[in-house]
Amino acid sequence: MSNQEQGFKSGFVSIIGRPNVGKSTLINHVIGQKIAIMSDKPQTTRNKIQGVYTSNDAQIVFIDTPGIHKPKHKLGDFMMKVAQNTLKEVDLILYVVDAAEAFGPGEEFIIERLKETSTPAFLVINKIDKVHPDDLLSLIETYSKKHSFAEVIPISALQGNNVPTLLEQITNHLNEGPQYYPSDQVTDHPERFVVAELIREKVLHLTREEIPHSIAVVIEQMKHRKNHDTVYIGATIIVERTSQKGIIIGKQGSMLKEVGKLARADIEALLGSKVFLELWVKVQKDWRNKPQHLRDYGFREDEY
Structure with a gap:
């Protein structure tokens, strides 16, 4: 039945x-x-x-x-x-x-x-x-x-x-209705979106109060490496000020390494395969008030 x-x-x-x-x-x-x-x-x-x-x-x-x-x-x-x-x-x-x-x-x-x-x-x-x-x-x-x-x-x-x-x-x-998604599907977001969110979560978790709302994460590249069971992910963390860039990178890159380590563990659990994660940090002044940047970083008003 x-x-x-x-x-x-x-x-x-x-x-x-x-x-x-x-x-x-x-x-x-x-x-x-x-x-x-x-x-x-x-x-x-x-x-x-x-x-x-x-x-x-x-x-x-x-x-x-x-x-x-x-x-x-x-x-x-x-x-x-x-x-x-x-x-x-x-x-x-x-x-x-x-x-x-x-x-x-x-x-x-x-x-x-x-x-x-x-x-x-x-x-x-x-x-x-x-x-x-x-x-x-x-x-x-x-x-x-x-x-x-x-x-x-x-x-x-x-x-x-x-x-x-x-x-x-x-x-x-709820009313009777169809099954919209396969039983084993847990989200309709593309994997890139969830990966970006997991990286952003680690930055929020590890950094001070001044960082959270001024960061975005853009996945530049996400691909299976030939002859490997590894997924390569390149991601850029966008901040609003040079001082924030310094905080996220940390002394001798220590903070960025920790963000990468924690995020990689969650991403590997999500994708079910080994991950090579490369992170960069870029300053984009006042990006939260610029519609072009909001669109570039995935906040598209016309979708809602």
Whole structure:
């Protein structure tokens, strides 16, 4: 009997929320592979990351949006447009909040966006391991007064607590539909994109506060070497200032070597083959405010 004959369900689910509430951690836990970069620095997700979860009776295509925040530059404007446009394109919205954070103006801003769409929304309260159950109840009450959520589900994305319940409830809310992707496919992004994101994650992880939002990673080359089981990858890390270039390269190239070592391990796991990774660092002043550079580095507004 085919999936469709058994009442197979499918749909697109957007994950929204303020920066750093654990959206990427949730996608990575559900998919079981690292496709969305994780960092303790906010605003690390820039493009829509699609994670594909397939079970025997459903396929859920997750879209992870940039954290909703007030934009400060053209890249910020782009990120906000991506986040808001996604709400119109999906079957269900997961609004993820941090259980340890009080309700504030940022949450009010997002709830106003939810009221502007007819798409049903779940309130997903993440990081429940950080709070007392009594505090959780009052937080649920606060949010429930602000918006009529289809479901309220407390979870810990990091530990996996209650995530199976969340997947079950999502499946219940989806309509019958086709399987959009093969069962073993976990993302619709080309490998180059995921490789660039893994390199960027390592830079974010290893460098100081001044670096994160002023870097982009461009994959210059990615090819199988003849007579080798090795994939050659050449990538350029783009920064805005000469001082940042020095930080990323490090003393006698030590920082860049460490970025390469950590990124190569993740890329080899992703590709399932040995990787020769070569990294360069290039200064492109104020690239985040220049539409041409944003296009060159993969931020295409016309795609959304």
